[in-house]
Amino acid sequence: MPLFPSAKRDWATVEEESVVLLPNLLWPPKNWRRLTPDQRLLAVEFASMSLTQGEQHSSLLLPERSFLIHSFYFLVLPGSAGFPLDNKSKARIYTYQSLLDIANGQDQSPFTHQDDLLKALTPLSKNSSIKSITSL
Structure with a gap:
């Protein structure tokens, strides 16, 4: 557990696809404002899982959904659906x-x-x- 959590970012002020998370994964996603709240959350989950699986020495192979989202909370887009907390x-x-x-x-x-x-x-x-x- 990191000593301090990752802070939520204001992605509404960032140009679409301006941050390279992985070679084939740019953030925030193109046309993310047209996505439903659930689709926005799914985009965060996909990016989070991609980042987790991209780590060469990842000990977290199949993370729990709430842990995954919470760990990459800084990727949550404005208007995303709420997510369950265990x-x-x-x-x-x-x-x-x-x-x-x-x-x-x-x-x-x-x-x-x-x-x-x-x-x-x-x-x-x-x-x-x-x-x-x-x-x-």
Whole structure:
């Protein structure tokens, strides 16, 4: 799990097919504004799966739909259909929100709990602490 989620982008301001995701995959898709909300979501799923399968050392061969969309959330087009969130996705969203609250000084939990959360999310990093995340 990445420490911070990928942010949603405003694709409405980007020229069609201006970003090369893969040699044969350009984003946002041509005429995407004419697609139905479900077709827009399907385009995101297709691009996400293509990117996942394009990784040479991908350990994620058949990702769950909600994880796939959430992992490539930055590709979601305006007006796309909503997508289902399973419990793992909800847990990731709550974790991200907790990190955001800690970084913004809005988390009311004890300092030791905040520090424990940061250490649990980055077990290989010895520099992980509230001090390091709030200094970003």
